[in-house]
Amino acid sequence: xSHAPTADTGESLxxxxxxxxxxxxxxxAFSLVVILLAIFYLQPRAMSPxxxxxxxxxxxxxxxxxxxxxxxLCVNDLDLxxxxxxxxxxxxxxxxxxxxxxxxxxxxGMLPDPxxxxxxxxxxxxxxxAAGIGVxxxxxxxxxxxxxxxxxxxLGMSFVWAGLAVxxxxxxxxxxxxxxRAVMTLSTPVVPFAIVALVIIxxxxxxxxxxxxxxxxxxxxxxxxxxxARAGWxxxxxxxxxxxxxxxxxxxxxxxxxxxxxxxxxxxxxRYTLLSIAGAILGGSEFVGGRVSPIGAVIGAATLTLAxxxxxFLKLNPDFQIxxxxxxxxxxxxxxxxxxxxxARR
Numbered sequence: 072x073s074h075a076p077t078a079d080t081g082e083s084l085x086x087x088x089x090x091x092x093x094x095x096x097x098x099x100a101f102s103l104v105v106i107l108l109a110i111f112y113l114q115p116r117a118m119s120p121x122x123x124x125x126x127x128x129x130x131x132x133x134x135x136x137x138x139x140x141x142x143x144l145c146v147n148d149l150d151l152x153x154x155x156x157x158x159x160x161x162x163x164x165x166x167x168x169x170x171x172x173x174x175x176x177x178x179x180g181m182l183p184d185p186x187x188x189x190x191x192x193x194x195x196x197x198x199x200x201a202a203g204i205g206v207x208x209x210x211x212x213x214x215x216x217x218x219x220x221x222x223x224x225x226l227g228m229s230f231v232w233a234g235l236a237v238x239x240x241x242x243x244x245x246x247x248x249x250x251x252r253a254v255m256t257l258s259t260p261v262v263p264f265a266i267v268a269l270v271i272i273x274x275x276x277x278x279x280x281x282x283x284x285x286x287x288x289x290x291x292x293x294x295x296x297x298x299x300a301r302a303g304w305x306x307x308x309x310x311x312x313x314x315x316x317x318x319x320x321x322x323x324x325x326x327x328x329x330x331x332x333x334x335x336x337x338x339x340x341x342r343y344t345l346l347s348i349a350g351a352i353l354g355g356s357e358f359v360g361g362r363v364s365p366i367g368a369v370i371g372a373a374t375l376t377l378a379x380x381x382x383x384f385l386k387l388n389p390d391f392q393i394x395x396x397x398x399x400x401x402x403x404x405x406x407x408x409x410x411x412x413x414x415a416r417r
Contacts, residue, residue, distance in 0.1 A: 098410065099354045099370040102403050106377045113384040124263035128331055130376035131255075131268050132157070135324035136343045137350035137372040138276055138365065139317040144356050145280070145363045146293045146313045148214060148221035152229035153321050154344035156207075158337050159236040160200065160325025165245030165335025168196030176241055193248065200322050207318030211310040229344070236337035245335040255330030269369050276365035289313055293361025349400050350375050355407075375400075 110126065111118050117126055136153055143150040166174040171191040173182055182190065210228060214221050257264040280286040291299045292309040300306050328340060352358075353374060354367030378399050382392045 096355070096364075096367075098403065098407055099364075099367045099374065102353070103370050103374045103377065106374060106381050106399075110377060110381050110384060113381070117380075120261075120263055124265060126377060126380055127263060127265035127269065127373065130373040131265050131272075132324045132328035132331065132340075133343065133346055133350065133376055134269055134272055134369045134372035135320050135327055136340070136347040137354070137368045138272065139320035139324065140347035141351045141354075141356055141363050141365065141368045142280075142289075142313045142317045142320070143221070144293075144351055144358065145289055145361055146211075146310055147359050147361065148211075148225075148310075148314075149348070149358070150225045150317060151222055151344055152225040152232055153317070153324075153347050154340045154342065155229040155232035155236065156203065156318070156321045157325040157328065157340035157343050159232045159239070160203065160322050161329045161332075161335050161339055162236040162240035162245075162337045163196055163199050163203075164251065164326055164329045165247060166196070166240055167199055168193050168251075169246055169248045171195050174245065175239060176244070177238065204315055204318035204322060207321075208311040208315040211312075211314030212307060214314075215307050215310040233337070240335050240337050243334060243336040247329045247333045247335075251326050251330040252333060255327060269373060273366045273369040276369075280363070280365055290361040290363065293359075293363075295361075346372070346375055353400060353403055374403075 107126075114122070116122050136157055139153055140150055166176070171189075171193055172178065172195045173186045173190040210224060213219065214224055255264075259267050280289065288299060288304055289309055289312065292304070292306055292313075296306055299309070324343070325340070329335060332339065350372035351363070351368045352371070354369070354371030355364035356362065356368060375396065378396050379392065382395050387395060
C-alpha cells in the first residue's frame with residue numbers, strides 16, 4: 072500500500088536542503104555561478120568555447136597555488152611565501168628546465184665554447200625543483216620542532232625565494248619548455264582544457280585528502296593533533312608531508328603559469344600569496360581546525376579569477392580593481408559568517 076508524501080515530509084526535505092551545512096557547502100559554487108552569469112550578461116561572446124578558455128585559463132595556476140596553501144592551512148599553518156616560490160619555479164622553468172645550467176643569464180660569457188653537454192641538459196632544473204619541494208618539507212619540520220610561528224618563517228622564506236628567483240632570472244626572459252607549453256595549450260572537445268584541468272585537480276586532491284586514510288590523518292593533525300599523536304602517528308612527519316605537498320602543488324602552479332605566459336619573470340606571481348589564501352578561505356577552508364575543502368578551494372580560485380574579468384568588463388579603473396576584488400570577497404565571507412551563526416543557533 073503506497074502512501075502519498077505528507078506536508079511534513081516536504082517541509083523536512085526543504086529544511087535539509089536549506090540547512091546551514093548545505094548552504095555553506097554550496098556557497099562557493101553559488102558565488103562562481105553568479106559572477107559567471109554577470110560576465111555573460113556584460114559580454115555575451117564570453118559564452119563561446121574561446122571565451123570560456125580565455126576566462127578560465129589563468130585560474131589553473133591560481134587553483135594549484137590555492138591547493139598548495141590549503142595543505143598548509145590543513146595543519147593550522149599559513150604560507151606567506153607561496154607567491155615568491157611560484158615566481159622562483161617560473162624562473163627555474165624558463166631557464167634551467169629549458170636549457171640547463173648553461174641557460175642561466177648570470178653565467179653568460181663565463182662558460183667554455185663549446186658548452187659541455189652536461190651543462191645544457193634540463194636535469195639540473197629537475198634537481199632544483201625537487202630541492203625546492205625538499206626545502207618546503209624542511210620548513211615544516213623546523214616549524215614543528217622549534218614551535219615557530221609559520222607566518223614568521225614563511226614570510227622570511229619569501230625573501231629567500233624572491234632573491235633566488237632574481238638570481239636565476241634577473242630580467243624577464245627565457246622560454247617555457249616545449250612539454251609545458253604543450254600541456255597548457257591542449258585542445259579538448261566541447262569543454263576548454265582549463266575547465267577540464269580544474270575538475271581533474273579538484274577530484275584528485277579531494278580523493279587523496281578526503282577519501283583516504285592518510286588524508287584523514289593529515290586533517291586530524293589540524294583538528295585534534297593530540298588524538299592523532301596518541302594513535303601512534305608522527306606529527307613531525309605529517310607536518311613535513313603537508314608542507315612537501317604544498318611545495319609540489321606550488322611547483323605545478325609555477326610550471327602552469329610559465330606554460331601560459333611562455334616566458335619567465337621572477338616577479339610574475341607576487342599576488343599569488345594573497346590570492347591563494349583568499350581562494351582557500353572563500354572555498355570553505357578555516358584558519359584552524361583542519362577544516363578544508365579541495366573542491367571548494369578550486370572553485371574559490373576560479374571565482375577570484377572570474378571576478379577580475381568581471382571588473383575588467385565593467386571598465387573599472389585598474390587602480391580600484393584590487394579594492395573591488397576585496398569587497399567581493401568580504402561580501403561572500405560575510406554570507407558565510409551569517410550561515411555559521413545560523414548553524415550555531417540550532
